[in-house]
Amino acid sequence: MTNASIITIGDELLIGQVIDTNSAWMAQELNKAGIWVKRRVAVGDSRDEIWRTLDEEAAVSEIILITGGLGPTADDITKPLLCDYFHTRLIVNEDALQNVKYIFETVLQRPMIERNLKQAEVPESCRVIQNKRGTAPGMLFERDGKIFVSMPGVPHEMKGMMTDEVIPFLQQKFKMPFIAHRTLLTAGVGESYLADHIHAFESGLPPAIRLAYLPGYAMVRLRLTGLSDDADLIRRETDVQFSKLKELVKEWMVTDEDVSLQEALGKLLKTKNKTLATAESCTGGYVAHLLTSIPGSSGYFRGGLIPYHNDIKEKVLQVQGDTLSSVGAVSEKTVREMITGALNLFHSDYALATSGIMGPDGGTESKPVGTVWIAAGNRHITETRKLHFRFDRQRNIELTATNVLNLLRKFILSQP
Amino acid sequence: MTNASIITIGDELLIGQVIDTNSAWMAQELNKAGIWVKRRVAVGDSRDEIWRTLDEEAAVSEIILITGGLGPTADDITKPLLCDYFHTRLIVNEDALQNVKYIFETVLQRPMIERNLKQAEVPESCRVIQNKRGTAPGMLFERDGKIFVSMPGVPHEMKGMMTDEVIPFLQQKFKMPFIAHRTLLTAGVGESYLADHIHAFESGLPPAIRLAYLPGYAMVRLRLTGLSDDADLIRRETDVQFSKLKELVKEWMVTDEDVSLQEALGKLLKTKNKTLATAESCTGGYVAHLLTSIPGSSGYFRGGLIPYHNDIKEKVLQVQGDTLSSVGAVSEKTVREMITGALNLFHSDYALATSGIMGPDGGTESKPVGTVWIAAGNRHITETRKLHFRFDRQRNIELTATNVLNLLRKFILSQP
Numbered sequence: 049m050t051n052a053s054i055i056t057i058g059d060e061l062l063i064g065q066v067i068d069t070n071s072a073w074m075a076q077e078l079n080k081a082g083i084w085v086k087r088r089v090a091v092g093d094s095r096d097e098i099w100r101t102l103d104e105e106a107a108v109s110e111i112i113l114i115t116g117g118l119g120p121t122a123d124d125i126t127k128p129l130l131c132d133y134f135h136t137r138l139i140v141n142e143d144a145l146q147n148v149k150y151i152f153e154t155v156l157q158r159p160m161i162e163r164n165l166k167q168a169e170v171p172e173s174c175r176v177i178q179n180k181r182g183t184a185p186g187m188l189f190e191r192d193g194k195i196f197v198s199m200p201g202v203p204h205e206m207k208g209m210m211t212d213e214v215i216p217f218l219q220q221k222f223k224m225p226f227i228a229h230r231t232l233l234t235a236g237v238g239e240s241y242l243a244d245h246i247h248a249f250e251s252g253l254p255p256a257i258r259l260a261y262l263p264g265y266a267m268v269r270l271r272l273t274g275l276s277d278d279a280d281l282i283r284r285e286t287d288v289q290f291s292k293l294k295e296l297v298k299e300w301m302v303t304d305e306d307v308s309l310q311e312a313l314g315k316l317l318k319t320k321n322k323t324l325a326t327a328e329s330c331t332g333g334y335v336a337h338l339l340t341s342i343p344g345s346s347g348y349f350r351g352g353l354i355p356y357h358n359d360i361k362e363k364v365l366q367v368q369g370d371t372l373s374s375v376g377a378v379s380e381k382t383v384r385e386m387i388t389g390a391l392n393l394f395h396s397d398y399a400l401a402t403s404g405i406m407g408p409d410g411g412t413e414s415k416p417v418g419t420v421w422i423a424a425g426n427r428h429i430t431e432t433r434k435l436h437f438r439f440d441r442q443r444n445i446e447l448t449a450t451n452v453l454n455l456l457r458k459f460i461l462s463q464p
Numbered sequence: 465m466t467n468a469s470i471i472t473i474g475d476e477l478l479i480g481q482v483i484d485t486n487s488a489w490m491a492q493e494l495n496k497a498g499i500w501v502k503r504r505v506a507v508g509d510s511r512d513e514i515w516r517t518l519d520e521e522a523a524v525s526e527i528i529l530i531t532g533g534l535g536p537t538a539d540d541i542t543k544p545l546l547c548d549y550f551h552t553r554l555i556v557n558e559d560a561l562q563n564v565k566y567i568f569e570t571v572l573q574r575p576m577i578e579r580n581l582k583q584a585e586v587p588e589s590c591r592v593i594q595n596k597r598g599t600a601p602g603m604l605f606e607r608d609g610k611i612f613v614s615m616p617g618v619p620h621e622m623k624g625m626m627t628d629e630v631i632p633f634l635q636q637k638f639k640m641p642f643i644a645h646r647t648l649l650t651a652g653v654g655e656s657y658l659a660d661h662i663h664a665f666e667s668g669l670p671p672a673i674r675l676a677y678l679p680g681y682a683m684v685r686l687r688l689t690g691l692s693d694d695a696d697l698i699r700r701e702t703d704v705q706f707s708k709l710k711e712l713v714k715e716w717m718v719t720d721e722d723v724s725l726q727e728a729l730g731k732l733l734k735t736k737n738k739t740l741a742t743a744e745s746c747t748g749g750y751v752a753h754l755l756t757s758i759p760g761s762s763g764y765f766r767g768g769l770i771p772y773h774n775d776i777k778e779k780v781l782q783v784q785g786d787t788l789s790s791v792g793a794v795s796e797k798t799v800r801e802m803i804t805g806a807l808n809l810f811h812s813d814y815a816l817a818t819s820g821i822m823g824p825d826g827g828t829e830s831k832p833v834g835t836v837w838i839a840a841g842n843r844h845i846t847e848t849r850k851l852h853f854r855f856d857r858q859r860n861i862e863l864t865a866t867n868v869l870n871l872l873r874k875f876i877l878s879q880p
Contacts, residue, residue, distance in 0.1 A: 059676060060676065060677075060678055061487075061488075061491070061504065062491055062495075062500070062501040062502070062503075062504070063491055063492065063495050063501070063676065063687075063689075064487070064488040064489060064490065064491030064492035064493075064494075064495060064501070066488065066678065067483065067484075067485050067488045068483075068484060068487070068488070069483050071477075071480070071484070071506070072477075072480040072482065072483045072484070073480060074480065075477070075478055075479055075480030076479065076480035077480075078480075079478075079479045079480060084478070085478040085479070085480070086478070086507075086508070086513070087478075087505060087506065087507055087513070087517075088477065088478070088505070088506035089503060089504070089505050089506075090487070090503065090504035090505075091502075091503055092502070097502070097503070101503075104520070158654065158657070161656065161657075161660050163656055163659065163660060164656055181854075204856065204859065238574065240577060240579055240580055241574070241577070243579065244577050244579060260475060260476065260479065261476075262476055262482065271479075326749075326770075328749075331753075331756075332752055332753055332755070332756025332757070332761075332765075333742075333744075333749030333750065333751070333752030333753040333756060333768055333770070334749065334753040334756075335749070336748055336749030336752075336770050337747075337748055337749040337750045337753045337861075339748070340747075340748025340749065340750075340770070340772065340861075341748070341857065341858060341861065343823070343824055343825065343857055344825070345748075345772075346772055346773070346826075349748075349772050350772060350773050350776065351769070351770050351771050351772040351773055351776040351780075352749055352769075352770040352772070353767070353768075353769055353770070354742075354749070354752050354756070354767050354768040354769070354770075355767050356756065356761075356762055356765050356766060356767040356768070357762070357766050357767055359811075360766065360767040360809075360810060364767075364780075364809060393776075393780060394776060395775075407759070408759055409759065409760070410762075438597075440620060441757065441759055442757060443620065445753075445756075445757070
């Protein structure tokens with residue numbers, strides 16, 4: 049298999065103010081194309097460090113992808129270094145210059161400064177990858193059969209270059225094996241338990257197919273990857289194993305496609321031609337955010353209310369004052385009434401509701417931090433569940449969101 | 465300065481299904497403690513690769529921190545490798561064993577399987593770091609004056625170990641310089657423009673103080689870092705420079721503390737003893753999610769509505785049917801009426817509103833994808849702004865959120 053190394057450049061990665069999301073995306077795309085990512089390395093804006101890392105990675109990989117170090121406030125290290133590394137010099141690239149001017153004059157409508165024009169300079173011997181989404185061009189070098197590509201660190205700029213030019217170039221350059229992926233998503237089962245449950249299946253897999261566990265919040269994704277030069281054969285074989293796997297985990301399976309829980313729920317609602325509304329207290333809009341992040345969600349998502357204060361629960365959602373004063377907002381009765389209120393307010397077919405104590409403060413002896421009630425229902429039936437979490441606020445919000453989305457999904461499936 | 469390398473282990477990082485948030489957090493904490501992170505490397509579950517990476521990093525850093533490779537479904541590579549690397553053998557650690565049993569019996573209340581018990585095995589020569597939040601213990605090794613620490617990859621488990629034991633141990637072991645950080649956040653100004661604007665200031669900084677640019681969505685964070693053995697001196701000197709910097713960027717400064725825009729807004733509302741409500745169409749709950757992610761936000765956030773469909777805007781928020789049919793939902797008039805509706809519905813002092821076309825579909829010639837109206841107001845005045853974005857849905861949602869939070873912040877500041 050062809051190996052790639054990903055090098056990310058920038059002091060900001062080493063002081064930890066920036067989370068590197070580029071590498072994960074690049075790894076996914078390379079993997080889909082049949083390229084194995086061998087290492088990912090982050091280094092600072094230091095000439096010696098970058099040079100040493102280029103040497104090290106070129107020793108183990110055929111493809112070396114570099115992001116970052118090209119921004120207007122970067123310390124002008126990367127481009128001069130690449131010139132020295134590949135024994136060439138900086139020249140102005142006319143297309144890149146036109147692009148910089150176009151972006152400032154037409155898109156940003158901001159005055160251009162000297163610093164911006166320098167972005168059009170590139171090492172003479174490289175193949176320039178034009179940047180349709182920003183000012184810094186990409187640069188591709190070939191040496192001793194190895195490919196080096198330097199791209200800006202801005203995610204959508206890098207992604208555009210990878211998709212439009214880099215991946216197609218690499219696919220032409222290297223003979224790739226065919227890769228078949230089949231992915232399914234489970235919820236409500238632990239990774240260890242799952243691993244034990246499918247242990248015999250995993251051991252019995254043919255050598256060309258491997259299984260990966262990809263755990264997330266209250267979910268585990270399972271992925272089969274088949275690798276072969278014979279596309280038809282490996283696709284067929286992976287499908288056969290995937291059917292066996294599906295049968296083994298059907299109890300917990302959310303979807304047999306490579307989509308998120310909220311996408312699976314959206315597809316289900318679309319198929320059934322039904323609509324949804326949300327009433328979120330403790331998740332504070334996060335569930336609605338997950339749902340509306342999906343293009344086309346306006347087809348089934350009618351709207352949501354975040355009744356953060358009890359008087360809003362009472363006035364807008366018609367939760368009974370009695371309920372709130374007797375059993376409190378974090379109770380089964382409240383989430384049931386929130387479902388009814390949401391169905392009425394939004395005229396939706398289904399609704400979901402959350403109410404809980406997310407922490408770090410606000411817990412009591414009978415309702416400690418991490419106590420959460422969730423509900424999902426329609427005009428006839430409402431199902432509820434009590435959850436207990438520990439840990440931090442952000443984690444509790446994410447776990448509650450996963451649980452309530454899955455509760456609703458199962459509820460919809462149970463309906464005629 | 466003492467150097468550290470961070471090694472993350474796991475094929476999941478190389479196939480890109482997991483975004484590595486651990487490294488950024490670790491880098492931040494190490495940096496605060498006066499330790500410079502020299503490199504971050506991600507490698508797969510491969511004995512050879514891990515071994516080679518340990519050798520490479522030990523050659524450049526005094527501290528080598530390893531996360532991952534210890535989960536119950538990891539391929540049992542890391543622990544045996546550490547035994548060989550440090551010439552020792554696996555033994556059962558009694559405290560770790562009690563911890564595994566406690567977690568399964570008391571916390572998870574799930575049956576324990578053989579695979580779980582193996583988590584209590586550790587290399588004999590290591591110092592065991594107990595895991596209060598999970599089953600896999602941490603392991604600390606010393607060799608030739610270098611420190612190696614292996615921790616699980618689960619974020620809150622790793623964070624607990626770092627805070628409780630690893631950082632205090634390292635601070636005792638190595639003589640650290642004193643580090644003074646001062647951070648401010650700007651919004652509404654580009655990185656290049658900012659860099660040019662403060663160029664003279666940056667060039668004139670004393671050698672012990674450096675400036676870092678940390679760009680985010682429509683925001684740039686500026687951080688001064690002073691480094692010295694004399695704590696009082698460097699703190700004073702950094703403060704002096706920070707005052708100069710604040711004066712230079714006051715036009716765009718959101719806060720002079722190391723907090724997010726939503727935290728700064730929350731503090732402002734608390735100080736003024738005012739409340740807030742949200743009416744989000746195109747951001748779909750993301751602004752409310754940002755606000756409610758902050759502990760204590762229930763003190764000023766009354767609630768939010770996501771009127772995703774126009775009939776909800778009309779019925780629940782009292783946006784005029786005329787407005788929607790004449791100028792449409794993505795218009796200045798609509799967001800103005802959404803503000804009034806939100807103030808009435810939630811009885812809040814302030815409200816914010818968003819309406820736009822996030823893409824990838826739904827654009828028209830007069831309102832292309834990326835057209836967004838935002839508003840912020842109180843009972844007397846409403847301010848609006850039209851935004852134009854390109855790019856993808858997720859980015860448009862995040863940029864809109866930043867812009868509307870900042871519009872509201874400025875509006876509140878402008879009020880008597």
